[in-house]
Amino acid sequence: MSRNPDPANLERADTVEALRGRIAELEAANRDRGFCGGEGYYRDIFDAPREAVFVHDAETGEIVDVNRGVEEMYGYTRGEVLGSAAVALNQGEPPYSEKEAEEWVRRAVEEGPQMFEWRAKRKTGEVFWVEVVLQKATLGGKVRVLAVVRDVTDRVNLKDMIVQSEKMLSIGGLAAGMAHEINNPLAGILQNVQVIRNRVWEELPKNRQVAAECGVSLESIRAYLEARGVLTMIESVLESGHRASQIVENMLSFSRKSRDCFEPTDLAALLDRTVALASSEYDLKKNLDFRRIEIVRDYDRETPKPPCEEGRMQQVFLNLLRNAAQAMADDPRFKVEPASGRTETPRIVLRVVPDGGAARVDIADNGPGMDETTRKRIFEPFFTTRGRGPGTGLGLYVSYFIVTDFHGGQLTVDSAPGRGSRFTVRLPAERSAP
Amino acid sequence: MKERSNPVRVLIVDDEPAVRKSLAIFLEDAGYAVSMAARGEEAMDLLEQGPPDVAIVDPRLPGMSGETFILRAHARYPELRFLIFTGAVDFDLSDELIAAGVHPEHALLKPLYRLGSMAAAIEDLLQESEQTQ
Numbered sequence: 393m394s395r396n397p398d399p400a401n402l403e404r405a406d407t408v409e410a411l412r413g414r415i416a417e418l419e420a421a422n423r424d425r426g427f428c429g430g431e432g433y434y435r436d437i438f439d440a441p442r443e444a445v446f447v448h449d450a451e452t453g454e455i456v457d458v459n460r461g462v463e464e465m466y467g468y469t470r471g472e473v474l475g476s477a478a479v480a481l482n483q484g485e486p487p488y489s490e491k492e493a494e495e496w497v498r499r500a501v502e503e504g505p506q507m508f509e510w511r512a513k514r515k516t517g518e519v520f521w522v523e524v525v526l527q528k529a530t531l532g533g534k535v536r537v538l539a540v541v542r543d544v545t546d547r548v549n550l551k552d553m554i555v556q557s558e559k560m561l562s563i564g565g566l567a568a569g570m571a572h573e574i575n576n577p578l579a580g581i582l583q584n585v586q587v588i589r590n591r592v593w594e595e596l597p598k599n600r601q602v603a604a605e606c607g608v609s610l611e612s613i614r615a616y617l618e619a620r621g622v623l624t625m626i627e628s629v630l631e632s633g634h635r636a637s638q639i640v641e642n643m644l645s646f647s648r649k650s651r652d653c654f655e656p657t658d659l660a661a662l663l664d665r666t667v668a669l670a671s672s673e674y675d676l677k678k679n680l681d682f683r684r685i686e687i688v689r690d691y692d693r694e695t696p697k698p699p700c701e702e703g704r705m706q707q708v709f710l711n712l713l714r715n716a717a718q719a720m721a722d723d724p725r726f727k728v729e730p731a732s733g734r735t736e737t738p739r740i741v742l743r744v745v746p747d748g749g750a751a752r753v754d755i756a757d758n759g760p761g762m763d764e765t766t767r768k769r770i771f772e773p774f775f776t777t778r779g780r781g782p783g784t785g786l787g788l789y790v791s792y793f794i795v796t797d798f799h800g801g802q803l804t805v806d807s808a809p810g811r812g813s814r815f816t817v818r819l820p821a822e823r824s825a826p
Numbered sequence: 827m828k829e830r831s832n833p834v835r836v837l838i839v840d841d842e843p844a845v846r847k848s849l850a851i852f853l854e855d856a857g858y859a860v861s862m863a864a865r866g867e868e869a870m871d872l873l874e875q876g877p878p879d880v881a882i883v884d885p886r887l888p889g890m891s892g893e894t895f896i897l898r899a900h901a902r903y904p905e906l907r908f909l910i911f912t913g914a915v916d917f918d919l920s921d922e923l924i925a926a927g928v929h930p931e932h933a934l935l936k937p938l939y940r941l942g943s944m945a946a947a948i949e950d951l952l953q954e955s956e957q958t959q
Contacts, residue, residue: 575913579937580844586941634939
């Protein structure tokens with residue numbers, strides 16, 4: 393991916409330039425003075441930047457040297473990186489595989505300096521975002537390609553978060569407008585159906601009178617409509633309309649402003665009450681008894697008590713606990729094996745800690761986790777990985793707005809397949825003016 | 827509904843025909859004398875022919891807004907009481923509306939799963955008026 397130069401890139405280019413310049417200086421100085429003990433000196437300069445620096449052979453692409461930054465960033469020793477072709481420094485799948493990496497090196501040799509973002513992999517297997525600058529350099533008379541790599545995970549995450557919050561804002565605005573447009577025709581449907589029901593089944597004098605004028609008794613009309621299932625159908629239209637109206641209402645429940653209900657809230661206590669509530673929820677028992685889940689608490693008593701509307705924040709916690717429980721219910725690792733009766737323990741870790749001036753709540757499960765595509769869409773309305781279920785697919789969407797829009801906080805998620813999911817709620821300790 | 831010598835007169839101001847007409851039929855069946863208008867201007871004209879007891883008003887109307895209609899009608903006919911019937915999920919009452927006697931309990935949200943609550947709201951409103959007189 394080629395990118396427009398931004399200040400960070402220019403700064404990076406400077407780093408490469410500076411490094412190259414100093415090495416050239418050093419080499420020149422060595423030559424001039426016949427200085428032979430330069431290896432240590434050279435290494436100090438090479439190791440100085442916080443970036444990871446790789447030196448590639450320009451022809452083969454082989455790594456011929458790395459600095460200490462590589463060891464710190466990737467978790468491999470210098471010996472491991474230089475000695476083994478099996479070391480996986482790239483995420484490994486196109487467009488972040490070995491093949492593309494070689495292509496970038498080739499371009500740096502043939503076309504000049506290259507700057508791009510890349511998915512790299514640490515020794516632990518963790519994949520992270522880096523920004524790479526590749527530049528051809530002649531070192532010790534040999535043509536090399538210098539790769540200066542900076543860990544930009546935080547910057548990329550921030551960018552993701554901004555895109556996410558903009559997307560959610562536009563969905564929120566759309567939803568509010570749509571609700572109004574949908575409620576009117578829904579009222580048309582529900583009101584007419586109620587009038588139909590009244591005109592047949594209610595004891596209105598006029599019902600009898602008009603039936604008689606038409607030469608039938610009200611009883612025979614009712615008998616016919618009931619025998620043909622029409623009454624049931626009418627009730628069914630009412631129920632469906634009612635459900636649709638509840639979906640619209642749920643979608644916007646966060647926007648009902650009641651600004652005066654904010655009280656400093658002990659989040660740990662609220663979380664505990666919500667766990668108790670979740671334990672008694674029947675829906676959860678159908679899949680996985682909530683009480684089978686081990687709850688681990690890590691509460692810091694110094695956590696600030698942010699102003700919350702307790703009912704709504706409890707709704708958020710309940711949604712997050714429910715999601716965790718349901719994700720774990722679907723995970724075969726937690727199914728009791730009939731033969732041995734043994735099974736892994738589903739676990740939710742609840743953490744309430746101070747975070748800068750804010751309060752942070754983590755709700756982490758050891759369930760199946762989710763891939764990046766799911767993680768990016770998890771807060772969208774009607775996005776669900778569970779197929780048609782009892783839920784409306786609005787739980788996380790509504791939670792997102794309760795936390796961000798209503799409480800001025802942040803709701804984020806960290807997750808990877810096989811590594812569980814951790815939802816984090818950050819709430820400012822003070823309420824900013826609305 | 828309470829026994830009265832004359833039926834209670836209700837005006838429905840709503841631009842959505844399916845909502846307006848079905849609500850009118852429901853209230854007629856329940857014994858009210860109902861008139862209808864699709865716009866605020868039309869509703870003001872109807873008031874000239876003798877004001878009703880209660881006006882049920884959709885705040886979002888083409889042309890004159892529901893709120894403007896309520897404020898003008900209230901200025902001219904202080905006895906007239908209002909119910910708001912809105913498709914918005916949330917409705918903020920302005921200070922002017924509150925001064926015109928419209929309070930949060932007088933705002934009903936569409937759709938109503940039980941239209942009986944509209945009849946109940948009318949009865950409550952009339953009772954409120956009788957008590958303050």
